[in-house]
Amino acid sequence: MKKLFFPFILFSIVSCSSDDEVQNSGNKASIIGEWYIEKSEIYRSSNQQIQISFSTDCQKMSTHEFTSSHVFSISYAQNNNTCEKTDSVARKYTFDKGNGKFWFEGEENYPYFVTQLTLTDMVMEDRTQDFDGDGTKDILRRFYKKIN
Numbered sequence: 001m002k003k004l005f006f007p008f009i010l011f012s013i014v015s016c017s018s019d020d021e022v023q024n025s026g027n028k029a030s031i032i033g034e035w036y037i038e039k040s041e042i043y044r045s046s047n048q049q050i051q052i053s054f055s056t057d058c059q060k061m062s063t064h065e066f067t068s069s070h071v072f073s074i075s076y077a078q079n080n081n082t083c084e085k086t087d088s089v090a091r092k093y094t095f096d097k098g099n100g101k102f103w104f105e106g107e108e109n110y111p112y113f114v115t116q117l118t119l120t121d122m123v124m125e126d127r128t129q130d131f132d133g134d135g136t137k138d139i140l141r142r143f144y145k146k147i148n
Helices: 002-023
Strands: 035-043 049-054 061-064 070-079 080-098 101-104 110-118 121-129 137-146
Touching: none
Parallel strands: none
Antiparallel strands: 035 049, 035 061, 035 137, 061 070, 070 080, 080 101, 101 110, 110 121, 121 137
């Protein structure tokens, strides 16, 4: 009886493991897809404070769709009591997943950094601006949520 039971258990374990691997291989985190900005944080070097701003429902309608070579951004803004489309832009980009560097074509000297990338979340940092005027670059973090 033990001789029959052991191969059955071994077969069951191997079967489950291989199915999991196949399912997980198709679920790799990728920048490609449609995203919206859930919130932004600015780390100010002058006082080591973090200023957090959450996107409004109208701002969450603004989307950034990443393809393998371009990002298509559609912006919405509140105008009185109405949420209106304000802009639509397509830009070519490069993303080096190895070091997390992201930049738009012609702006190689002004990279962004993808510091977190999962199936549903992405954090992108802009380290090029001095928001508080102290002469030191601050960090703007944008927290994206994946739509599809």
